[in-house]
Amino acid sequence: MNPLDSNLERLVRHAEGQLSETEADQVVASLRHDPESRRFLREMAEQAVMIADLEREIQGRQALLHEHTPAAPTRRGIAGFSIPSRRFTAVLAVAASIAILLSAALLFLKFQHRGEIATITALDGAIQWTGDGGQVVRNLQVGTKLKGGIIEGIEPLSWFELQFPDGTTVAITGNSTLTFSDLGQKRLHLKSGTASAHVPPQPSGRPLIIQTTSALMEVLGTQFLIETDTSATRLDVSEGTVRVKRLSDGAELDVPTRHRVLAAADHEFTVAPALAPVDHWTSRLPLGPERSLGKWLPPAAGRDAALLAVPYTTQLGWTIFAAATRVSKWDAPPVTLHPDTHLRVRGRLGVSRTVYFGVHLRDAGGAFAGRFLTARSPYEFGAGEVFDVTLPIRDFILDPDLKHLSKKLPARPFELTVESVFCHTLTHPAGLELFQVEVIPPAVP
Amino acid sequence: MILSEYEVLQTLMQARVRISAAAWLMVRNTHAAEDIFQNVAVKALTRDLSFDGRSALLSWAFITARREGIDWLRRHRRETSGLDPEIMELLEQEWQSAVAQPEGSKMDALRECMDSLPEESRRILRLRYFDGHNCEEVARSMGIGLNAIYKRISRLHESLRLCIDGKRDRSGLDLKPEAP
Numbered sequence A: 001m002n003p004l005d006s007n008l009e010r011l012v013r014h015a016e017g018q019l020s021e022t023e024a025d026q027v028v029a030s031l032r033h034d035p036e037s038r039r040f041l042r043e044m045a046e047q048a049v050m051i052a053d054l055e056r057e058i059q060g061r062q063a064l065l066h067e068h069t070p071a072a073p074t075r076r077g078i079a080g081f082s083i084p085s086r087r088f089t090a091v092l093a094v095a096a097s098i099a100i101l102l103s104a105a106l107l108f109l110k111f112q113h114r115g116e117i118a119t120i121t122a123l124d125g126a127i128q129w130t131g132d133g134g135q136v137v138r139n140l141q142v143g144t145k146l147k148g149g150i151i152e153g154i155e156p157l158s159w160f161e162l163q164f165p166d167g168t169t170v171a172i173t174g175n176s177t178l179t180f181s182d183l184g185q186k187r188l189h190l191k192s193g194t195a196s197a198h199v200p201p202q203p204s205g206r207p208l209i210i211q212t213t214s215a216l217m218e219v220l221g222t223q224f225l226i227e228t229d230t231s232a233t234r235l236d237v238s239e240g241t242v243r244v245k246r247l248s249d250g251a252e253l254d255v256p257t258r259h260r261v262l263a264a265a266d267h268e269f270t271v272a273p274a275l276a277p278v279d280h281w282t283s284r285l286p287l288g289p290e291r292s293l294g295k296w297l298p299p300a301a302g303r304d305a306a307l308l309a310v311p312y313t314t315q316l317g318w319t320i321f322a323a324a325t326r327v328s329k330w331d332a333p334p335v336t337l338h339p340d341t342h343l344r345v346r347g348r349l350g351v352s353r354t355v356y357f358g359v360h361l362r363d364a365g366g367a368f369a370g371r372f373l374t375a376r377s378p379y380e381f382g383a384g385e386v387f388d389v390t391l392p393i394r395d396f397i398l399d400p401d402l403k404h405l406s407k408k409l410p411a412r413p414f415e416l417t418v419e420s421v422f423c424h425t426l427t428h429p430a431g432l433e434l435f436q437v438e439v440i441p442p443a444v445p
Numbered sequence B: 001m002i003l004s005e006y007e008v009l010q011t012l013m014q015a016r017v018r019i020s021a022a023a024w025l026m027v028r029n030t031h032a033a034e035d036i037f038q039n040v041a042v043k044a045l046t047r048d049l050s051f052d053g054r055s056a057l058l059s060w061a062f063i064t065a066r067r068e069g070i071d072w073l074r075r076h077r078r079e080t081s082g083l084d085p086e087i088m089e090l091l092e093q094e095w096q097s098a099v100a101q102p103e104g105s106k107m108d109a110l111r112e113c114m115d116s117l118p119e120e121s122r123r124i125l126r127l128r129y130f131d132g133h134n135c136e137e138v139a140r141s142m143g144i145g146l147n148a149i150y151k152r153i154s155r156l157h158e159s160l161r162l163c164i165d166g167k168r169d170r171s172g173l174d175l176k177p178e179a180p
Helices: A003-016 A021-033 A035-065 A089-102 A104-111 A400-405 B005-014 B016-027 B030-046 B054-075 B085-097 B103-115 B119-129 B135-142 B146-168
Strands: A118-124 A127-131 A135-137 A149-153 A159-163 A169-182 A186-199 A208-211 A215-228 A232-246 A252-255 A259-264 A295-297 A306-308 A310-313 A319-326 A342-348 A355-362 A368-376 A386-392 A417-426 A433-440
Touching (some): A003 A021, A003 B146, A021 A035, A035 B016, A035 B085, A118 A368, A149 A159, A306 A319, A319 A433, A368 A400, B005 B030, B005 B054, B016 B030, B016 B054, B030 B054, B103 B146, B119 B135, B119 B146
Parallel strands (some): A186 A208
Antiparallel strands (some): A127 A135, A169 A186, A215 A232, A232 A252, A295 A306, A306 A433, A342 A433, A355 A368
16 A cells, blocks of 8 residues: 555544554654644645535535425434534624724714714614715714715614714614705605604704605604505504604694504504504414515425525625514514513424524614524534424523624513514525414413 | 734634634534534634734634534543644644635635546545544445545545645646546
């Protein structure tokens, strides 16, 4: 046998832990003095890692290509790996925030002049500001002062909060578009999406004005949540009073504390009490993909309806594969979490990967209340097999991406309303599908 | 100079394969090695740590990965404790001092080199490094003797190295790995 071959073979056996004590001592001596042997060992280890990476990539691609013919299950002769207590998304999230920081200095220079009317007090995900004669700025950060303009959430998970000098705060979530100005009277135009606001008493005769395509609202001092699309505006007032004018016929209503209204040309225009919260919820994916993130796959013979995770690229170019479903909708009671609530998720993975499960929350006033999550190890998910996990809400932690807002956001996800439930894998497609999501209430003693 | 968060992340990601490889030499499981790297990265960014330069960061990262590897072995009651600590330190030093070449280009080269391997060779590597079988299980699964598997694997690694080096060396020929 070629001596080189023999040496390399012994190194492989050593890396396997399959040498006798005497042989191992010889190999260690060789490694101590022979840089070429060490080079081979390093190369072998690097190749092992990269081969696994490549295989994940291949299997993930196959899982996506054959959406409903997941890759054949592979036998895993590996002992289970414990559930990580931390999650790598933190790295991605920090990475994304760093990208924002990098361009901050330039932004500050641009905004050091008069005319600024509001300051960004919180943000998460990608947002974009258009103003100042059409200037478009995407890399915004907390503390940036803005002149009037259009602010847009450009990712499904975006969140952004703006504060005016009088303490008025306005937040938008998801793919929402808000135009704002303040020429002695604050004016907001919510073109689409969801916005919440906390408005201190406004100057007499100059209420804050919010316009949508279907309604005009005057606010003197209050807290509320608005959702709008092209044909309807839904308003939930948690504190104070909001005057709403339906644009289709000019009808007006005052909406008091803990009341709501739907302003749409094809809907009765009446004030109704706010819906009492509930503590249980079950997804209805077979009915369609309403307000969800992911590719909706209708039910078919022998297969449940599913949401297939879709790629979502952060600003640094990292890609996660995410699916999310809206939980609390305007036409249904808000769903509230308690310490003993559980989240049950049924789905399938094409390949075994770590899966991250999370909830987006809002508080009683409709304001963003954080994103909490937990992770489960790849060893809990067989390739191509249906999984069914029940996750205690107590295990969910505030997304490390939001660490800088930890003083502003609740520390635990309890007694808050679930906006949506999401899950995702990292880096490589894994053919993640969601079949059903349930919020399970605490057991009755 | 204290590294910014961005520089910490950038440095770790540039050294991802090397740190994961060091972890693999401890745990001999590519998926566990990936999790170990992720834990290292999360610790670097979420704990109140500061690093005075890239060398300090990499040194900390390799040591942390080794400790994570030892923890993993302990949790999984593995009989072995990985490589000899002195050898591990030597390897880590060499990994740290190696001129950092973009790992992406190495991955691309490996992808091409793997594509040119016979299916049987690819299967051996897949069984060993992705499915997590040890050489004995791979030998059984392939119906080949254990010694032959050791030989095949060592030759495959060496031929892949030559192929990767060839592809990365733009002035050289586009070498293909030889099928062992």
